[in-house]
Amino acid sequence: MDLFRTLVALVMLGIVFSLGSALFHLMTDKGDSKKMVRALTMRVALSVTLFLALMVAWALGIIQPLGTPG
Numbered sequence: 198m199d200l201f202r203t204l205v206a207l208v209m210l211g212i213v214f215s216l217g218s219a220l221f222h223l224m225t226d227k228g229d230s231k232k233m234v235r236a237l238t239m240r241v242a243l244s245v246t247l248f249l250a251l252m253v254a255w256a257l258g259i260i261q262p263l264g265t266p267g
Contacts, residue, residue, distance in 0.1 A: 201259055208247045215240040 219236035226232065254260045 201254060204250070205247065208243055208250075212240055212243045212247070215243065 215236050219233045219240065222230045222233035222236060251260070255262065
């Protein structure tokens with residue numbers, strides 16, 4: 198469980214870093230920027246990978262959804 202939490206945290210940091218990198222290339226590169234497109238593509242790929250990993254972990258019972266108290 199702790200390993201999975203660490204993996205999720207690292208992937209989320211990668212998503213934020215990629216988004217920041219895209220913003221940096223948007224601000225510094227005037228005009229068309231292949232670096233910005235690559236950074237945004239990496240962000241989308243990491244987000245999809247994280248979503249699929251969460252769905253697989255839920256299906257395997259590694260993580261459990263929490264209901265609202267009531």
